[in-house]
Amino acid sequence: xxxxxxxxxxxxxxxxxxxxxxxxxxxxxxxxxxxxxxxxxxxxxxxxxxxxxxxxxxxxxxxxxxxxxxxxxxxxxxxxxxxxxxxxxxxxxxxxxxxxxxxxxxxxxxxxxxxxxxxxxxxxxxxxxxxxxxxxxxxxxxxxxxxxxxxxxxxxxxxxxxxxxxxxxxxxxxxxxxxxxxxxxxxxxxxxxxxxxxxxxxxxxxxxxxxxxxxxxxxxxxxxxxxxxxxxxxxxxxxxxxxxxxxxxxxxxxxxxxxxxxxxxxxxxxxxxxxxxxxxxxxxxxxxxxxxxxxxxxxxxxxxxxxxxxxxxxxxxxxxxxxxxxxxxxxxxxxxxxxxxxxxxxxxxxxxxxxxxxxxxxxxxxxxxxxxxxxxxxxxxxxxxxxxxxxxxxxxxxxxxxxxxxxxxxxxxxxxxxxxxxxxxxxxxxxxxxxxxxxxxxxxxxxxxxxxxxxxxxxxxxxxxxxxxxxxxxxxxxxxxxxxxxxxxxxxxxxxxxxxxxxxxxxxxxxxx
Numbered sequence: 001x002x003x004x005x006x007x008x009x010x011x012x013x014x015x016x017x018x019x020x021x022x023x024x025x026x027x028x029x030x031x032x033x034x035x036x037x038x039x040x041x042x043x044x045x046x047x048x049x050x051x052x053x054x055x056x057x058x059x060x061x062x063x064x065x066x067x068x069x070x071x072x073x074x075x076x077x078x079x080x081x082x083x084x085x086x087x088x089x090x091x092x093x094x095x096x097x098x099x100x101x102x103x104x105x106x107x108x109x110x111x112x113x114x115x116x117x118x119x120x121x122x123x124x125x126x127x128x129x130x131x132x133x134x135x136x137x138x139x140x141x142x143x144x145x146x147x148x149x150x151x152x153x154x155x156x157x158x159x160x161x162x163x164x165x166x167x168x169x170x171x172x173x174x175x176x177x178x179x180x181x182x183x184x185x186x187x188x189x190x191x192x193x194x195x196x197x198x199x200x201x202x203x204x205x206x207x208x209x210x211x212x213x214x215x216x217x218x219x220x221x222x223x224x225x226x227x228x229x230x231x232x233x234x235x236x237x238x239x240x241x242x243x244x245x246x247x248x249x250x251x252x253x254x255x256x257x258x259x260x261x262x263x264x265x266x267x268x269x270x271x272x273x274x275x276x277x278x279x280x281x282x283x284x285x286x287x288x289x290x291x292x293x294x295x296x297x298x299x300x301x302x303x304x305x306x307x308x309x310x311x312x313x314x315x316x317x318x319x320x321x322x323x324x325x326x327x328x329x330x331x332x333x334x335x336x337x338x339x340x341x342x343x344x345x346x347x348x349x350x351x352x353x354x355x356x357x358x359x360x361x362x363x364x365x366x367x368x369x370x371x372x373x374x375x376x377x378x379x380x381x382x383x384x385x386x387x388x389x390x391x392x393x394x395x396x397x398x399x400x401x402x403x404x405x406x407x408x409x410x411x412x413x414x415x416x417x418x419x420x421x422x423x424x425x426x427x428x429x430x431x432x433x434x435x436x437x438x439x440x441x442x443x444x445x446x447x448x449x450x451x452x453x454x455x456x457x458x459x460x461x462x463x464x465x466x467x468x469x470x471x472x473x474x475x476x477x478x479x480x481x482x483x484x485x486x487x488x489x490x491x492x493x494x495x496x497x498x499x500x501x502x503x504x505x506x507x508x509x510x511x512x513x
Contacts, residue, residue: 048223049216049346054207054443060219064203067226067249074248081177081246086113089189096186097279101137108133109279109315111190117284117333118192120314127309130291134280134303141301142184142276143268147171157235159228164274165259166228172276173255177246187278195257196332199225201453208448208457211441212464213344214329221329225256261331266294266301277301285327286316287337324460334459343467344375347430349394356401360393363405369393374430376471382424382478384412391423417485424479431472438465 051060074080090111098104109121127133144164147153152160152171159166175182182188198206198218209215229252236244259276266275280292280303288306295302309315319327323342324334349364349371350357364371367389374387382388389410396404400415407413414420442461448454 048219049441051216051219053203053210053219054446061203063223063226067222071248071250074250077245080248080251083193084189086119086190086193089186093186093190093278097140100140102140102279103135107135107279111279111282115284115314119190119282120284121279121282123309123311123313123315125311127305127315129305129307131305132302133305133315135298136277136280136301138268138299138301140187140278141266141268142168142172142187142278143266143273144168144275145268145271145273150175155232155235155239157232159231160235163228165263166232166256168263168274168276169252169255169259170232172258173247173251176251176255187276190282191258195254195261196453196456197257197261198329198332198453199253199257199260202449204449205451205453205457207443207446208454209460210443211438212457212460213325214460215441217329225253228256229253257332267296270296283315283317285319285331285333285335287339288316288318290318290320292317324463328456328460334456334463336459339379341378341463341467341470342375343464343471344373345430345434346372347374347434348372349374349390351394354394356396356398359401360396363393363401364390367410374427376427376431376468378467378470378474381412382474383414383420386411387427388423389413391426392419395419395422395426417482417489421479421482421486424475424482428472428475428479431468431475435468 048060052058053060053064055061090113094104094111108124108127110124111119112122113119123133144167147167147170150171152167152174155170160170172184172188175184176188178185194200198209198214199221201218206215206218209218226249229249232252233244233247236247259274262276262281263274264277264281265272266277267273268275280301283303291304291306293302293304294300303317305315306318319331321340322331322338323340323344324338325344327338328334350360354360361371369386369390371390374390375385376387377385392410392413392415393401393404396415396419400419404410404413404415448457
């Protein structure tokens with residue numbers, strides 16, 4: 001959701017000025033100089049995936065310590081309202097929905113806060129598959145357009161201008177602490193107080209992710225969020241000429257987590273926008289099919305049951321095809337029954353010495369394939385895997401590249417038997433390399449706290465190892481089939497050559513006669 005801030009390196013003077021603007025409110029310049037030093041080093045250091053966050057001398061560890069110190073200092077300064085008990089907020093929220101146009105009488109749902117998943121929706125009567133059970137009107141959908149109407153887009157901070165999700169997060173935070181009361185207060189009051197996203201994990205918990213596909217991304221996510229906060233807070237102070245006691249890093253990170261874990265694209269006024277959809281976003285995930293749609297004519301989001309439900313059951317929806325690594329990174333959970341098991345890892349597909357590299361990069365860009373990562377799958381035929389398209393491209397000769405460029409949809413399309421063998425072997429080599437790398441990354445004899453977050457990390461680690469084993473087995477089986485085809489092709493070629501030789505000998509004998 002939140003892409004990495006890629007910008008020119010600011011001078012130390014600019015960064016000191018940014019921190020000084022925060023210190024006008026918080027004081028203690030030395031603490032913030034330390035904070036600046038480690039945040040800068042962390043944000044621009046190479047190799048997030050190799051950061052040893054368990055080492056007290058590691059820059060990443062020092063950054064997290066500095067963030068904890070910042071949060072503690074900002075808490076002491078006050079200014080942030082303590083949330084009400086969640087159970088006391090549910091009835092006002094449901095009444096707010098009804099008052100503002102939602103047909104609650106025909107919405108057979110009850111919001112409960114003490115489920116295994118946290119909050120969730122329980123059906124209050126039997127619901128049949130394909131029944132419409134929820135309809136949220138557009139005026140209750142919180143979108144980036146809503147944020148623009150409130151003037152958030154006028155804040156001259158690069159993250160807000162470039163990333164709609166950041167704009168929505170800033171709006172959410174300002175509305176949470178708005179005086180007089182915000183129109184969205186009842187909705188904001190029922191949003192989760194805490195989340196299981198790696199963005200909120202402690203360093204010892206994050207260490208349990210080391211060696212998984214999202215360890216580096218989790219650290220980078222924290223660095224990105226921090227840099228956004230520094231830029232935005234400085235911009236708000238400069239434009240409003242006042243301190244913002246409630247605009248703390250802890251509160252901003254909470255708003256980012258809410259948007260990251262609950263955002264969806266909705267065509268508001270014909271334009272797809274990142275949105276938060278009250279009540280609908282309380283539905284938890286289960287395997288099934290997508291059953292949520294936006295009705296343009298009625299200007300509302302509608303949701304239909306993906307199976308039969310009995311009164312008292314929890315209602316679920318299907319979030320879509322997402323690997324558990326992405327579910328954990330962006331939604332904060334690992335789903336044990338996930339049928340979409342993949343493992344995406346960094347790998348430079350193209351050879352720098354390839355004279356057709358530029359042309360191949362254009363092809364990959366055209367088909368939305370990345371030149372620096374591969375995805376191992378466990379379902380579908382190997383020849384249909386999208387990463388095989390990229391590897392065929394990497395191994396292609398000039399003639400094969402021309403043929404591939406002419407294809408409207410290159411998925412599942414062989415270029416030649418030789419090319420297919422090379423692509424498959426390259427895939428197997430890259431998986432063998434990543435297995436070796438992962439084994440070296442796992443912390444040796446590390447003691448992890450017994451927390452839900454650590455259990456998520458361990459489950460993800462085990463699943464990714466199983467995924468690589470299964471993908472390797474499928475690739476090896478596919479390579480065996482290809483080699484069998486090669487042998488048959490050689491046999492046919494040899495047979496054809498012998499027939500040609502016999503014809504030549506027969507012709508020579510005829511001439512001698």
